[in-house]
Amino acid sequence: MRRPLLWIPLLVFLGLLAMVAAGLWKPADRTVRSALVGQRLPGFALPPLLPGRAGTTTAGFAGGPRLLNVFASWCLPCIAEAPQLLRLKDMGVAVDAIAVRDTAPAVADFLRRHGDPYQRIGDDKGGQVQLLLGSSGVPETFVIDASGVILHQHIGDIRAEDVAVLAAMAGVRP
Numbered sequence: 001m002r003r004p005l006l007w008i009p010l011l012v013f014l015g016l017l018a019m020v021a022a023g024l025w026k027p028a029d030r031t032v033r034s035a036l037v038g039q040r041l042p043g044f045a046l047p048p049l050l051p052g053r054a055g056t057t058t059a060g061f062a063g064g065p066r067l068l069n070v071f072a073s074w075c076l077p078c079i080a081e082a083p084q085l086l087r088l089k090d091m092g093v094a095v096d097a098i099a100v101r102d103t104a105p106a107v108a109d110f111l112r113r114h115g116d117p118y119q120r121i122g123d124d125k126g127g128q129v130q131l132l133l134g135s136s137g138v139p140e141t142f143v144i145d146a147s148g149v150i151l152h153q154h155i156g157d158i159r160a161e162d163v164a165v166l167a168a169m170a171g172v173r174p
Helices: 002-006 009-027 076-092 104-114 128-133 159-171
Strands: 065-071 095-100 121-123 140-144 149-157
Touching: 002 009, 065 076, 065 128, 076 095, 076 104, 076 159, 095 128, 121 128, 140 159, 149 159
Parallel strands: 065 095, 095 121
Antiparallel strands: 065 140, 140 149
């Protein structure tokens, strides 16, 4: 009677091992997507983060398609995407930004070191507008059409292979 009981710990261990292996083989998609894709940009008005620059407001998205980049100077993937944002700017894509939980000196240093693709940079000290947009982290980029509708949410850093797609979505030929 005792012999079958000896196998129980091994069977439990093998069952747990199988569950872990299954999770590693096909992990769950835990990406948080904005429910606002396909809807109008919510109303917000962020003050400028840097002197001599405009802040970011909903009204600024009228008149033409634009990108809205949610970033932070302390974000390593934001550094990685900086060259791609500069490419998009050079192609004629208008890029605005929301700096999340950041400071003016840190953002000024970030732009000096990595380039400045932004027309406007809004200061989202507490991350309220980031949450309003349904953005769960940095970097994230939204494509906003001429009527203020969110067409697309790009989660994570923009890579070289994403530039042509985002430019086309923003109405610019790559």
